[in-house]
Structures are given as C-alpha cells and as structure tokens.
Amino acid sequence: MQIEIRGNHFRLLSQKAVFWEETQTLLIGDLHLGKIMHFRKEGIAVPGIAAENNFLRLNQLVQHTGAVRIIFLGDLFHSKYNSEWETFREWRAGHHYIEMIIVIGNHDILPVSLFLESDMQVYLEDFEEDGFIFTHHPKTELRSDRFVFAGHVHPVFTSYGKGRQSVRLPCFVIDKNQAILPSFGVFTGGYPVNIINGRKIYITTETTIFPVC
Amino acid sequence: MAKSRGHIIVEQWFKSKNWKWAAFQKEASAAYLNGKSGLINAPTGSGKTYSLWIPILIRHINALPEKPLKTRKGLQVLWITPLRALSKDLLRNMETACLEMNLSWEVGIRTGDTATKERTRQKKQMPDALIITPESLHLLFSQKNSSEVFKNLHTVVVDEWHELMGSKRGVQTELALARLRNINPELQTWGISATIGNLNEAMQVLLGMKFKEENAVIIKADTNKKILVESILPEKVETLPWSGYMGIRLADKVVQIVNQSNTTLIFTNTRAQSEIWYRTIIEKYPEFAGIMALHHASLDREIRDWVEEALHNEKLKVVICTSSLDLGVDFRPVDTVIQVGSPKSIARFVQRAGRSGHRPGVTSKIYFCPANALELIEAVSLREGVVNNVLEDRPPVVHAFDVLAQWMITLAVGEGFDEQQLFEEVSDAYGYQYINRQEWEWLLGYITTGSPSLTVYDEYKKVERIDGRYVVKSRRIALRHVLSMGTIVSDTTLRVKFQHGKYLGAVEESFVTKLKPGDVFFFAGMSVEFVRIHEMTVTVKKAEGKKGFLVSWAGSRMALSSQLSSFIRERLASSIENPTHEKELAKLKPLLELQQERSIIPQTSELLIEQCETREGYHIFIFPFEGRLVHEGMSILLAYRLSRLKPITFSLAMNDYGFELLSDQYVDMKEIMKETALFSTEHLVDDIYHSVNATEMAKRKFREIASIAGLMFQGYPGQHIKTKQIQASSSLLFTVMSKYEDSNLLVNQAYQEVLTYQLEEIRMRKALDRIATQKIIIRKTIKPTPFSFPIMVDRLREQLTSEKLEDRIQKMLKQYSNAD
Incomplete structure (x- = not known):
C-alpha cells in the first residue's frame, strides 16, 4: 500500500514497517529487543525462540525491500544490557552495508556507546531530513511545514461488523502532519486508537494492509 | 475401660x-x-x-x-x-x-x-x-x-x-x-x-x-435442620424485568420483611449488586442510616470487622452482603435471610439459609427475591431442591500444573528438594495421582531452564540443581516468588482512603483508570469524590447527595448447577398443563403465555430452537436449559460444526436457559439439521478441542495459570517499585508460548481447564445424549421471545469464525464506507 506524503512516496508494509521509496529507507518502530531475554533473566519462562523471530522478520524485510538505510523510531532495545544485544550486534555486523540510525526511545536505556560501537548514528531527540522528522514520542504540537514519523504508542484498531463481530489488529495511523507506526516487536502489547477527522488508519493482518477510512 | x-x-x-x-x-x-x-x-x-x-x-x-x-x-x-x-x-x-x-x-x-x-x-x-x-x-x-x-x-x-x-x-x-x-x-x-x-x-x-x-x-452430625423457603413476589409480573441481575424493583417488599424481623442478612451475588441495594434502600428509607451496613470482600478489613462485631451485638437491623458472609462465625441475632437473584445452586442457598436461626432446633427461614421474571421459575425449583434435600457435588481440581510448579519453587526457596522423592510424594496427592515422568520432567525443565529449547545466549535463572538438590540461590528470585505465591488471582487493586486517612477498601485498577478528579462514585455505601491517585492509593472525599458511578469489579458469573437445571426443565414443561400449581408460576403466567404466543414452551421431550432476524443480524437461539457452562460449550461446539459447512462468523452469548449464535449470514437450521448431526457426541472431544482453539477461551483461562505458575509478577505490595519491565499481559504470554513452543504444559492446562471446569465436558456429553432423544422444534419468530430476549441483550460474547481474516476485514470495512 503506497501513500504520498509531501510529494514523497511511502510504502506501508504488512510486516508492520514503512519503506520510504525516495531514499530507500526502512522505518521501524518499537522493536523492543531484549525484552524476552530480560524476562528470562528474571526467571520468567518466555520461550527464548520467540526472540529469533524478530531477526527473521528483519532479514525478510531487508531482502524484500533492498533498503540501504534503516531508521529505528526508538525502543529498539527494551531493557538494560543482556545477551540479546549480542544477537543484535551480530545481525548488525551481517548487514554492515546498510546505514542505521536510531532515535532514542524511553526504553532505550543502554549506554549510547553501545549503539555507536555497532556503527549506528544516534539521535537523542529527533532526526530531521527533507522536512520529515523521525522521532519516538508522537508530537502533540505539530507544525504544518514538518511531517513527523513516530512510534511509542503501539497503535491497534478494532473494526466492528454486523452480527456483533469485532477484530483487533495493529495499525498505522496517518494524521495530517504525523504518522504513527505499529510496534514491530513480537512480544509487545497494543493501545487502541479511534477514527478522528482528517485521520487515516491502515490495519495490517501481517499479510495484507487495509485502509479503514 | x-x-x-x-x-x-x-x-x-x-x-x-x-x-x-x-x-x-x-x-x-x-x-x-x-x-x-x-x-x-x-x-x-x-x-x-x-x-x-x-x-x-x-x-x-x-x-x-x-x-x-x-x-x-x-x-x-x-x-x-x-x-x-x-x-x-x-x-x-x-x-x-x-x-x-x-x-x-x-x-x-x-x-x-x-x-x-x-x-x-x-x-x-x-x-x-x-x-x-x-x-x-x-x-x-x-x-x-x-x-x-x-x-x-x-x-x-x-x-x-x-x-x-x-x-x-x-x-x-x-x-x-x-x-x-x-x-x-x-x-x-x-x-x-x-x-x-x-x-x-x-x-x-x-x-x-x-x-x-x-x-x-x-x-x-445428626442435624435435620428445617428450612423454610418463601418467594418475594411482585404484585404483577410486569414489575420484573425480562432480563438483568440487580433485582432492586422489589426493594419495597424486601424492606417490609426487614422491618418485621429482628436482624436480616440480604445476600447478593456480586459486590456491585450489594452496593446498588445499599444505595437504593438508603435513598428510599433514610431511617435505615446507622442500622444498615454493607459487607463485601473489597471493603477494608477494619470496616468488615466493625460490621461483624455490630452484628454480634445486635446493633444492626440489616446487613447487605455477598459470599463474604457465607462462611464461618454464626451471628446469633440473625433471624431472617433474604437471597436476591438466583443463587444458582441449592447447596449455596441452603448454606445461606443456615445463617439464620443458628440455635439447634430453630427453623431457618430464607426468602428468595427474584431479579428478573424468569427467576420465578428458579424460585419454585429452589424450594423443591431444598425440600427433597438435593445435594450437589464439589468436584476437586486435578492436574493443576500451575499450582505444582509454584509448589516446587516454594520448596526450592525453602530447604530444596530431591526430585525423585518429591515425585513420589506428589503422586500421593489426589490431584496428581496420574502425573507421569514426562510431565514431571517438563516441570523440572520449566523451573530450571525455562523451556525445552535453549537459545545460544541463555541467561534464564530460577531454580538451580546443586549436588542433586533443587534450590533457589538468587535472593531476588526467592523474594519475588514469596511475594507472588497463592492461587487467588485478581486484578491489581488500589486502596481507597479518605483525605483524613481512613481506609474504605479496594477497587480495581481498570475502574480507577476511567476516573477523572471530581468524578463521584458510590463505594462502601457512600458517595465519594475522586481526588487523586498516588502510589497505589486512591484518595477520595465525601460527596453529598450527588449521583455517581457504580464501582465495577471483574468477576465471573456463576452457572446453574445441573440439579437445579433439571428441576427448571420439569417445572417449565408442567407449567403449561398446570399453570397455577405454584404461586410463582401463576405470577409468571402472562409471560409464559407470551412465550407460547410467539414461540412455544418446550416439553421435557422437546428441544426448542428459535430463529429471528433483527438489525444486528441473524439470530439462532437454542434452549437446552442446562446452565451457562454447558451452554457455553455447546454454543462453541455448534458454531464450530456449522462453520465447517461454509465460511461464517458467529458471535455467541448464553445464559442458564439457552444460548445464541448470531451471524451476519442466514443459516437454515431446518435444512442443515436434516443432513448434519449438529448435536452428535461423535468426535466430541476433537470437535470441542478445535472449537476452543478457535475462540479466546483458553487465552483467558491462561491468565490465572500464568500468574500461579510465576509468569506474571504483580509488583511488590504497598511499594511502587518499578516492575513494569517484567510485566506482560497474559494474552501476550499465551500467544508467544503457544506459537513458539510445542506441548507447553501450562498452555495445555489452559485448554484442559476450559474443557473440564468451564465447559464441563462430562455434563455436556450427558446433555447431548439427552438432546439425542428429544424432538427438535424450530420456530421462526418475528420478535425476540421472553426466553430469547435476555440472551440477546447480553454483551459478554465469544467469537468463532471459519472465514479468512482478510475476508472478514473486507466485509467490515465495506460497512464502514456504506455508513459514510
């Protein structure tokens, strides 16, 4: 599903990411790596194998889009250092030809040096380029001359149908001056969003994207 | 000697x-x-x-x-x-x-x-x-x-x-x-x-x-205690609603009985219901201020102690309570007990009746106050059950691996254990008599390595095996385990207190998150205004005479026992031939006539199916009168069997009398029944398993299991230490565990518990056998009937679908654009 924003073309991917055609950049929100291992370290038996799934999906996305750059919109790593960071480092090293940028999110409490060591560009607040702002927290005060891409809220949308049916799925929220990405991570929850005036919502079933309105 | x-x-x-x-x-x-x-x-x-x-x-x-x-x-x-x-x-x-x-x-x-x-x-x-x-x-x-x-x-x-x-x-x-x-x-x-x-x-x-x-x-003990059961009847049946569980319409009659008695206990089925009753009575009869009290599990211990003490000392005329006063200490002054709404089981009713007339030889008297019209039938059935001294079974819980996992960790925190010896010991317990080595090994794995498959960099730590003994070394893990022990799982609760410091009780987090400062709610029998929330405490102040929200608590609905269900079936069938036999049924006559006019009242040899179309879609109502648990099981079973015939989505609802399959497509039951054995017991276990799989039931059950087995940590009591980092919703855990791990014993347990305790597989099989002998009567109705209406308005619903997710979304979204 391709949409146009300020003359640029963005592909909303059913794998819960966005591809910016003009710059061949992949936008990924709220990966929350390390969460599963953090749980396990605390004696909570979440299957460790679930963590591998995040990397599998990342690989598929990179291959499928041929991205030359990835911008992580914060909450890349969920907790303090644990061994899952090593898996990420290996993954990063395996994709050394891709430029990677991270905008720090509230969960990213790792020392910035670790990101730098992994050859990532780090932005503490916003990363700005061609009138687009990439950030973690959605902005409440928006300027019409800038368009914001954010994460943080893990938006989900519930559709209702006849016969009292309902389905709740992750979604992209596109407002006039801001877009919010769904959470990419396997082990993350969701926050319900509603339709409001001037807002477009796209839900994803992991295989298909549907525009709601 | x-x-x-x-x-x-x-x-x-x-x-x-x-x-x-x-x-x-x-x-x-x-x-x-x-x-x-x-x-x-x-x-x-x-x-x-x-x-x-x-x-x-x-x-x-x-x-x-x-x-x-x-x-x-x-x-x-x-x-x-x-x-x-x-x-x-x-x-x-x-x-x-x-x-x-x-x-x-x-x-x-x-x-x-x-x-x-x-x-x-x-x-x-x-x-x-x-x-x-x-x-x-x-x-x-x-x-x-x-x-x-x-x-x-x-x-x-x-x-x-x-x-x-x-x-x-x-x-x-x-x-x-x-x-x-x-x-x-x-x-x-x-x-x-x-x-x-x-x-x-x-x-x-x-x-x-x-x-x-x-x-x-x-x-x-040789105690042939006499129990008298009396129904509280409305003047006209129209006074009672067709559906609903609160029952306050008969408050005036209840107060009359209270006035004639020395001390009365009014039993309600939920905490919210007891609060409503308190408010209703105090508003209409302000003279009860000071001699009426409220008693339920979410009130502060001190308040409850005071109420119990005052009951002993004959300072109270009436106490509105929940199961919180079911057990224990006898309150001698109590001479009258009133049950509001169906108690759902004869044993519970008898137990409550026993709260009055404690002295040996004194007759216990209990009044039954129906909450909706159809409960008048239950009134008759309850009396019959009491007279015939009908006893219900309390089935023990078996194969609770969550409790066992918790126990193993508890012992490892303590003196540690030898696994062979503990295995022997545990198989002595009734609930684990059939445990096998394979399950045991899984549990040992669960508490030591956290899963069967180890990833490269694994840092899982809980129980360690040292010199052949299983022990917990980490003090942090030990402390967290001790804090989260127990098998009663509830929502996170916040304490409610006045600004001057007096504690009122506790409400659930999910309720508080809906409140804004200045909002008024009714709690502990008074109107209070929400001031602020700080570190797990909700501060309130008194609000005079304002209307406000009712506090809601999460809780499951009780289901009718099978004994009571069968009484109800018989009563209903005989009501046609002999409508004035019991005074409750005589009252109910206009409603029964309406049911007969729009549909029929089934004989015990008949199974009634009603179909009708409304704005919401196409409804199928089926009335086995088997209690809501069996109906829940049957509804998903039928929905599953129907959904295999063509892609279709059902929304399911049920009560103690029957259940509903609602869809956006018409299903011709008459035609389908000719070819498909919808109620057959063949492949029953398989079909139930698949249907449970197709719904969210196991996922919901998993919440309790995950919490008992130590997968969820609610935080340190009274302290607001950040534990968010290791909190995940049980549904997330369930999804991840069932997706990435085969034969997880705890996930399996969730299915098993749904089958055994929630759907009561054994009872369902009996019910299906009974239905096999019944004549099926399908009635198309223009309007909902007195039987179907209460089910139709129920909001608690389960979904089951055989349509592709993408197709369903497409259909739903089309309706959105049509509406624009």
Missing part, C-alpha cells in the same frame, strides 16, 4: 459449662483417640470445632508427663481454615477450652494479617497449635527450617474442607498435606465439611492416595 485422665477433665469441663457432649462429638473423639483420620460432616453452629479440639486436648492431657518438660515440644497441631476472618473466632473457642481446663497450651494464628513481630516470635518458638490458611502454610515451607518446624506435628484439621476442595487452594492444601505425611507417616488428618454430594471423594482427596481405608472414617 477405665476413663483416662483427659476424659475425666473434659467431662468435668462439659459439666461446668452445662453442655452435653453431642453424639457425633463423642464418636469423633473415640475415632480420633483410636488414631484414625477422617471427615466430620457437620454444619456451622453445631459444635464442630469442639468435636476435634476436645479429643486433641484429651490426647494432650494423657500424654503429659508427671513433671513438666523444660523444653517445649513445638508445633503439634495445625488447624487450616479457608478464611482469615474465621481464625479469631476459632482462636477464642480453642483458647477458652484450654484456659478453663487449666492447660498451659499455646494456640497461635498465622495468616496474611499476622504481624511481623508475631511471625518472628513464631520463628523462634512455634505455639503448640496453629490456626493457619493454606497460603500461609505454603509460606512456612519457603523457610529454611520447615522440616524442623513440623517434626512433632501429629494432627492436621482442615476446616470448611468442602469450600477449599473445589478450588486450587484445595490443591495447595493437598500438596502441603502430602509433604506433612512424608515428614510424619503417623500424621492424623481430619476434615470438617458441610454436606455435599461427594463426601467420600472429599475424604479421599483429603487423605491422599496411599491412605489405608480401614484407618479412615466419616462421622455425620
């Missing part, structure tokens, strides 16, 4: 109190002193405590040496009670006997309320007898010296065993008992139980699998 020293002292004591040693008490005493174990079947107020406490004292007196010992023997008797609230009363009774017989025996209490100082004292020197809850007993096993503590224990008494047995707390008790029997093979175990249908099974569960039958005995 010459009387023992103990007998002489006890008989003198009875004489001095002017009491008679009741026959069952004598019998129990003889059996106990003969070294036997067993079950005492006696109601509250019959002297059941003394039936065992007296022989325990006799044994103690007879064993006293000539010269007093210098060192104390430590703990000898455990008295397990399901309710903390009962412990004080027990202590009083037990201590009184000791004091009056001049015995220097110390009785102590150990519950969640026990102060740290007392705990420390107990750690140094245990009292001779200890009153304890199952949770606190487990906590004792998490200490490093537990086998030392229990080494001289010779008797365990489990009070209100019928209440514990049907829950996971019963399983906790079984595990602790198996361990105690292992420490002392001579241990005598006794249970005290109210009358239930499966007393023999109850004894087996209590005593474990290896117990020798000839050493066990059931002793029944």
